[in-house]
Amino acid sequence: MYKYREVYTDIKNNILTNHYRAGSLMPTQEELAEKYSISRLTLRKVLQMLGDEGLVYSKQGAGTFVRPRMADSPDEILPLNSPIGVTYSHRSQEISSKVLHFDARLPTPLEQKNLNIEANEPVYEIKRVRYLNGKHYSFEHTIMPTRIAPLDEKILHKSIYDYLGSKNIMMTDARRVVYAEAADAETSQAMGVDLNCPMLVIEQTAYDQKGRAFEYSVSQFIKDHSKFVFDVHRQWY
Structure with missing residues (x-):
């Protein structure tokens, strides 16, 4: 498996299992690149894939955030x-x-x-x-x-x-x-x-x-x- 795919899968699982909570600021690109031992270019590709799925979004000068989901009801x-x-x-x-x-x-x-x-x-x-x-x-x-x-x-x-x-x-x-x-x-x-x-x-x-x-x-x-x-x-x- 390509390295970017492994990183994408791991971050996506962290989002879906609420390790990275909806609405929260994710670690910086420098921190994520160092954690996974990948280049900033590869990380940007991963974040683009997650963004295309509606899981994250970026704010200029603020960083990358986990996109909030619609409010859940008990049923x-x-x-x-x-x-x-x-x-x-x-x-x-x-x-x-x-x-x-x-x-x-x-x-x-x-x-x-x-x-x-x-x-x-x-x-x-x-x-x-x-x-x-x-x-x-x-x-x-x-x-x-x-x-x-x-x-x-x-x-x-x-x-x-x-x-x-x-x-x-x-x-x-x-x-x-x-x-x-x-x-x-x-x-x-x-x-x-x-x-x-x-x-x-x-x-x-x-x-x-x-x-x-x-x-x-x-x-x-x-x-x-x-x-x-x-x-x-x-x-x-």
Whole structure:
């Protein structure tokens, strides 16, 4: 991976995980260039990429700032254009999980395609309900190649992304498809809703800092319990 890409990924993760807080002044270009052992020219390229994504902005003579995001409401889910999970989008609230299924098996053709893996590569299959402040929040069906990192049920009761981060696996990009779907019998029982109740669905393929697909998941949300946010930033040249 090119050095600028590594630096971009690290700074972006620091912003998304609130290490660099929204609205705050970032370290100076001299400090960042020294920290990452890169030239000012390379750093400016990194800051330009972050600026194009709407994550930072510069003020002449003042420095580079983390761009404030729209105010969150208690029932709002993660922004659709940010590669972070519910633990980060609801840092001040109580998040818990109930594991319904955890096993390893061979992937289906669809999972092979989305994860770019062979038919004989084993994957974890995870089904769990996420709770926000004690209330049903989402029903997650996750597929992950077993080679990514060893998992156990204890890990699944917490944030999988936090655990992967401890293994230096960072989610930096994701492809998300959003649609509506009627709750089937499994979803109905897991989420405590009526059969055929309308559900909001996010189908996601997640990529790490090396560009590898490491997760394919389908998450379902009760229609009147969730809100979606998408910030649009126009690039000017």
